[in-house]
Amino acid sequence: MNNQVTSPKETVDLSDLALRAGLADYSPVRGCMVIRPYGYAIWELIQKELDQRIKDCGHENAYFPLFIPESFLKKEAEHVEGFAPECAVVTHAGGQKLEEPLVVRPTSETIIYHMFSKWIRSWRDLPYSVNQWANVVRWEMRTRLFLRTTEFLWQEGHTAHATAEEAETEAKRMLNVYLDLMQNVLALAPYVGQKTDSERFAGADRTYSLEVLLRDGKILQAGTSHHLGQGFAEAFEIKFQNKANELELVHLTSWGVSTRLIGAIILGHQDEKGLILPPRVAPIQAIIIPIYKKEEEKDKVLNECQIILRELKEAGIRAKIDANDQITPGAKFNEWELKGVPIRVQIGPRDLDNNVVELVRRDTQTKLSGTPRQGLAARINDLLAEIQSALYERNLKWRNENTYEVNSLEELNKKMDEKGGFARVHWCGDSEHESKIKEATKATIRVRLFDEPNEEGKCIISGKPSQSRVLVGRAY
């Protein structure tokens, strides 16, 4: 098993990898990427899995306008402060200057809650919810394929509740939906907890997040769920008549994940040869490579490949034959390893004679020569499940092995340089001292775990008393 700890230096560059594997390309628009079919197919698989889970929670999809009147954004003070600097603004349309500029949505709380105020009347309407699959735009200074792009695709869910308790429960429920998606579909083992006040979503009471440890030792915030409280409800006057016929403000939540998840998959599982895709999000789960030297072998081998392809497809496996005769089998191996296809199926004239094939696992590079031709589809399905679970275990182990206690700033800096990962440190809870951690080490407080035990300690910056540790790391 390839569970060995890789040092940050060994890993390949994300952009280079995403480009070479055909997931994405740079576009002529600053910070915007093109998601190519192979990358988009991963997104479609994620969407399908997540959309079903969201619907199973009773949330329905809807669609709200791309444009938000500038005045809407300003209604919630913290929100506008957080997002205004990142906004793209439409000032002209239809050949004329607009009376009020329109912001291209960086997120849709304001426009959705404006509509909520029209739709919600009574306690009978609650809980009220919508989910939206959409593109959003945030004018970031530094961009990076999949991890931080000016435009990205995401889903954003929004719910309204009669009580704070129900909103809290919902925010955590959706966080758990994301956790289930990441663990069981993306084969990642994020830490889950609460953000500090300075890292809260602009306008939220509380922000929860999922933090994934990548192969390079850096951390990625891969999804968030916010308990928004009543701030937006007040700004947009979302009131409901309660059972006592009094008007009350609703309690809101919002939650989202984006194409950043593709970045989490790439950097969470790759090795020096390229991508390693978890089977459940692999657009191609098995690549069939015909191997022959003489022209007279070709037809027989290709014919068998077609039969195998049909069998695999019938068994629900996403399979494909690479029959390109312009390149050698060796070049094909490299190409499909780069693209992270979980299983390679090789078949040559001798395999045909012996009624076997050779299987190669992408994650461990293990060769399974002489795999019986009979029952091949079932064998591959088993192997896909094994790979899925091995990748999860690998990420979990990687995370656990790289989570450690640190009790001074010097030690934190040293460990971050050496191996990255999650440092468990004591912090007094003061935002000023939180920012000093970042200044001194380039690492930030990622989350306080929900199940973090109480422990007496001293803040590594201020020396003041602290009741529990938080997770610190260098993040993308």
Place this chain on the structure above:
Amino acid sequence: MNNQVTSPKETVDLSDLALRAGLADYSPVRGCMVIRPYGYAIWELIQKELDQRIKDCGHENAYFPLFIPESFLKKEAEHVEGFAPECAVVTHAGGQKLEEPLVVRPTSETIIYHMFSKWIRSWRDLPYSVNQWANVVRWEMRTRLFLRTTEFLWQEGHTAHATAEEAETEAKRMLNVYLDLMQNVLALAPYVGQKTDSERFAGADRTYSLEVLLRDGKILQAGTSHHLGQGFAEAFEIKFQNKANELELVHLTSWGVSTRLIGAIILGHQDEKGLILPPRVAPIQAIIIPIYKKEEEKDKVLNECQIILRELKEAGIRAKIDANDQITPGAKFNEWELKGVPIRVQIGPRDLDNNVVELVRRDTQTKLSGTPRQGLAARINDLLAEIQSALYERNLKWRNENTYEVNSLEELNKKMDEKGGFARVHWCGDSEHESKIKEATKATIRVRLFDEPNEEGKCIISGKPSQSRVLVGRAY
């Protein structure tokens, strides 16, 4: 059967219907609508059907940036002339004025073909294709829910070919995919043909379209497929090395349908009571209504409704119980008729005793009392198929009954006022005379049918000789 010809006056107003049925709502942004869950669920069903058909043609999905540099739009002269007046323009972002304004995509030919020029190298890369599901923005002067909104959702497919013949074949193949979708899923019977030069897509050699006759006698262009020729290929330098090692320009096609299809469904099938949704795009195919007076009947009836619901769902039917006890069964009937649910299942205490239910067809209002409880799911599935086909036949008959020959401008005007529909007229082929038809009658040339027979005649405007008729009508 409700196949009777309805006069334009009898039909309800689209916006009013879309709002009351909960499909959409007005937004605070000029010309932009909110697609509410019930409307969006129709879109998801259309997407699922069409996406599979597009993939079956070998086209893969991808995603390109929302923003297009203004200079790109200007590279193809006809294209910029057609779209510039409708563009929304981002001039500021990240708190600064942009060096080059960015246009919010009104369609993506320019940005996609810029990428094609990077990706296409050799004849081996051809045909090359991508499809994109996305939002687009066109700053229209007059907007109308679903039919013409500032922002709308659509798919746009783009293909590159080695020869004009292959591009022509592809443009027509995708037109036929849309025809199949409309006939077999949306239960609509559009006419299919070629647009005149003045109605061509800006930058295309030829535009083909599908034209649906709505219940109000007006016509809706419901989808288009363009053979773009080599104009864009030249502007964006999309060249490939042919088998003789010479550089050649590719031949392009593009094709799209949008949320306008929901408008076609609404206005193509509605009656005075509201929507009539074809079963294949109905988010709810069967609504189960419990009927009881006394409290002691309630549990028994509701319990049976739950059993029926489970049976229907197991049979693949999208079903729902309306158990709301705040409103009467009569009010529920009205509500679900307004929403166009194909089949209503009513069940009361006497039905329970007799082991039957009452079914009501939305399209014909036919009541099927005493439908045996046993085999109910199969009966409903059969009925759904019957309704699907009856709605198609009704639209086809409506179209055929309202297609007629007209030989003078006066007659055209009179017929348009009386009944709308498709007038078959002779036209000399001159754009100047084409625009006079519109000035005189508010009707436009919709298409020349592919299979339009040759017939000697005289242009109804110029009196000049014409070799065949074209279809004229008043369109949205």
